[in-house]
Amino acid sequence: MADRNVSVFAKVASTLALFALAAPLGATVRDGVDAWSRGDYAAAVAEWQGPAEAGDPDAMFNMGQAYRLGRGVPTDMARAEELYRSAARAGHVQAADTYGLMLFQDGRREEALPYVQAAAMRGDPRAQYLIGIAHFNGDLVERDWERAYALLTLANGAGLPQAGPAIEExxxxxxxxxxxxxxxxxxxxxxxxxxxxxxQLAAADLSGPTTATETVAPTPRPSVAQSPSIAAARNAVEQAREATGMEDPAVAGASFARPETPPAPAPVPPPPAPRPAAANGPWRVQLGAFGVPGNGERLWSRVSSRPEIAGRERLFLSRGRVTVVQAGGYASQADAQSACTALKRGGFDCLVTRD
Structure with missing residues (x-):
């Protein structure tokens, strides 16, 4: 028993010694961040090199940033990736997110997937965009259009520029x-x-200020409509790099291939229908739900003059990040269903609901 106690005390003493060594490293990393903020990149790198070699996650991430951006050291993407990977394995969340996006951009999508999925679970809009596109195409993950639309809606709400065109598609x-x-x-x-x-914040060490968070200005993203395949999207990314000389892990070259969907039937002219005598009933015809409100406006302009809709109340309802478009004022469920049936014959999707 005495030997066992000695062993335990030895482990505790060893751990305390490690903490004693770690404290000045943290202070050194913070000094490097201060230098980086002043624009003295060489001094920042000099402060970070030792702690990074000793395995400090913040220092490794910061050195990765320096090598990726070419600040204080020559640009070296391979070295940056190595440092991000090491920091990620040491539990650095931002390094893991950046590492996953870099892998995805480099075409190593299967290797990147766990990192990108984890980033999406934390709410990173770039990762949500990539996983949403993957769910839409059934590429790397199962096809799930509902989840795809939800993820793209969140990315669009966060301001990610390529999410809006994707939602329109x-x-x-x-x-x-x-x-x-x-x-x-x-x-x-x-x-x-x-x-x-x-x-994660509750479990993390309070070392956030020791991380250099400068990022590259985003390069132009390829238009969704111009990216029918992985290869085409990746070519557009390469052209953007050449034009700007910048590197952005968020540009991941995701495909937005159109799924194999049979062509919609040609619109059939609707049969004449009587103008409603009153438009104050409780039943409604729901015409669409859109992550981009402008799409709802365009739909209403197309259907508002049809006899099934003319004279009805125009309703644009907020449902979280989605705008629901409805025509209201139908006196009975049968009236609303009749209007919806006629709209479907004309090539419009709809469903009947009640206020």
Whole structure:
């Protein structure tokens, strides 16, 4: 028993010694961040090199940033990737996110997937965009249009520029019911991401200020409409790099291939229908649910003059990050269903609901 106690005390003493060594390293890393903030990149790198070699996650991430940006050291993407990987394995979340995006951009998508999925779970809009596109195409992950629409809606709400055009494309494929369900799923994903971030913050060492967070200005993203395949998207990324000389892990070259969907039937002219005598009933015809409100405006302009809709109340309802478009004022469920049936014959999607 005495020997066992000695062994335990020896381990405790060893651990305390490691903490004693770690404290000045943290201070050194912070000094490097101060130098970086002043624009003295060489001094920052000099402060970080020793702690990075000793395995400090913040220092390794900061050195990765320096090598990626070419600040204080020559640009070396291979060395940057190595440092991000080491910091990620040591538990540095931002390094893990950056490492995953770099792998994805480099075409190593299977290797990148766990990192990108983890970043998406934390609410990173770039990762949400990539995983959303993957779910839409059924590429690397299962095809799930509802989750795809929810993730793209969140990325678009966060201001990611390429998410809006992607949602506009999705609006042409994903059925109304799935888009409407995606509103609730988006909120659920958002709440789960907040919980994940809170748990990580509670468990993390208070070393945030020791991390250099400067990022590269984003390069122009290829248009979704111009990216029918992985190869085409990646070519557009390469052209953007050559034009700007910048490197951005967020440009991942994700495909937005159109799924194999049978062509929609040609619109059939609607039969004449009587103008409603009153438009104050409780029943409604729901015309769409859109992550981009402008798509709802365009749909209303197309259908508002049809006899099934003319004279009805125009309703644009917010459902989280999704805008629901409805025509209101139908006196009975049968009236609303009749209008919806006629709209479907004309090539428009719809469903009947009540206020």
């Amino acid at each position: 999705m609006d042409g494929f994903i059925p109304l019911e799935q888009r409407q369900s995606a509103a609730g799923l988006a909120r659920q994903i958002e709440l789960e991401a907040e919980q994940v971030r809170s748990a």
